[in-house]
Amino acid sequence: MKAVLFDLDGTLIDSVYQHVQAWSEAFLHHGFCVPGFEIHRRVGMNAPLLIDALDRTFQLDIGAERKESIERAHARAFASLRDKVMLFDGADRISQTLERLGVGMAIVTSAAERDAQTFFSRLHLADSVICITRDSDPTSKPSASQIDRALHALRVSPREATLVGDSTWDMLASRLAGSLGVGVASGGYSREELAASGALRVYRDVSEFLARLEEIGITR
Amino acid sequence: MKAVLFDLDGTLIDSVYQHVQAWSEAFLHHGFCVPGFEIHRRVGMNAPLLIDALDRTFQLDIGAERKESIERAHARAFASLRDKVMLFDGADRISQTLERLGVGMAIVTSAAERDAQTFFSRLHLADSVICITRDSDPTSKPSASQIDRALHALRVSPREATLVGDSTWDMLASRLAGSLGVGVASGGYSREELAASGALRVYRDVSEFLARLEEIGITR
Numbered sequence: 313m314k315a316v317l318f319d320l321d322g323t324l325i326d327s328v329y330q331h332v333q334a335w336s337e338a339f340l341h342h343g344f345c346v347p348g349f350e351i352h353r354r355v356g357m358n359a360p361l362l363i364d365a366l367d368r369t370f371q372l373d374i375g376a377e378r379k380e381s382i383e384r385a386h387a388r389a390f391a392s393l394r395d396k397v398m399l400f401d402g403a404d405r406i407s408q409t410l411e412r413l414g415v416g417m418a419i420v421t422s423a424a425e426r427d428a429q430t431f432f433s434r435l436h437l438a439d440s441v442i443c444i445t446r447d448s449d450p451t452s453k454p455s456a457s458q459i460d461r462a463l464h465a466l467r468v469s470p471r472e473a474t475l476v477g478d479s480t481w482d483m484l485a486s487r488l489a490g491s492l493g494v495g496v497a498s499g500g501y502s503r504e505e506l507a508a509s510g511a512l513r514v515y516r517d518v519s520e521f522l523a524r525l526e527e528i529g530i531t532r
Numbered sequence: 533m534k535a536v537l538f539d540l541d542g543t544l545i546d547s548v549y550q551h552v553q554a555w556s557e558a559f560l561h562h563g564f565c566v567p568g569f570e571i572h573r574r575v576g577m578n579a580p581l582l583i584d585a586l587d588r589t590f591q592l593d594i595g596a597e598r599k600e601s602i603e604r605a606h607a608r609a610f611a612s613l614r615d616k617v618m619l620f621d622g623a624d625r626i627s628q629t630l631e632r633l634g635v636g637m638a639i640v641t642s643a644a645e646r647d648a649q650t651f652f653s654r655l656h657l658a659d660s661v662i663c664i665t666r667d668s669d670p671t672s673k674p675s676a677s678q679i680d681r682a683l684h685a686l687r688v689s690p691r692e693a694t695l696v697g698d699s700t701w702d703m704l705a706s707r708l709a710g711s712l713g714v715g716v717a718s719g720g721y722s723r724e725e726l727a728a729s730g731a732l733r734v735y736r737d738v739s740e741f742l743a744r745l746e747e748i749g750i751t752r
Binding site for chain 1: 546548549550552553556557560565567568569572573616618620621717718719720721722724725737
């Protein structure tokens, strides 16, 4: 295993519940009442897809213009909550640990560059870490496009890489890319949901994953 | 089946994500950083037990005085979010539907009377509905005490009643009471987690449950 790719929200940073709140407010502001659990299970999709998915599920008939307006409202609401978002235990040690082991690292996220940048600094990433955001590739998960791009930049083949993520969309994207997927329960999906969507293993959080790198074939 | 008991938060009202936020703020205000998903999976426990559970899991060493202070901080934070909490689709039709079928109804909740009362009005409950809150019985779920009390008031035996809830603590309490437990996925627990904790069936939400009352033996 030559590289590990990480999702950001719910995997490295404890932001899923803030995203649920921000989406919930954004929909409500436009007159749509969408249950929290239905939003929760779609966080990790890219924003337009999340809106489309809820539009179709609840037959909201939102329309293109209001979709953009909802997306902007979410971005504003999340920005006001961003300072409350914590890193998960161990997240700021990952880059150093993998570098010492000679393993490449990337972050692939549906988040906007603007939101992600704050956390990239807090995560103490080595210069070699590849960061793919919505701005560098808008076709984010569950598409494999961002993973393809990260693998290309890291110069590794799909089967030499593992994606670590908290959502079923991460697991789907890793399968589409031809890489292994490892789940972390820190985004509020259950272990069973992650396993059923193709996770090779499911850990509590990245801290537990770091302590068990041997289980995906990374040795000291 | 002569009576159906309902949990409130996450079952009749879409409040779990607000509770996660309120607990998260309450802990953080006291200097404790507790991940959102760990709070989420304990919402539905009564407040002192939730604090004790997180105290033990994360070895926070909170102490009795600060526990009370955290509980009060959560109550204040939740109060400020209460107006944003929506009823789940169909929740305000349950009382009328069950009354027409001659089936008793109760609500058993770890919530404080003050928080619950607002929602009891919005739910259009018939006068016959028994409401047990933390104020009428502080030993709330996962204990069976509130269920025992509701069954007594409804004059039905445990096996003549079903508890509908969104959390594994509801399912545990229903087993301890000797009643059936039916899960709803609307609190963000997965179907698998609810089934594994003893749910006879798991529905998407109370609306789906209402449409399938025959499946627990209630006929028109």
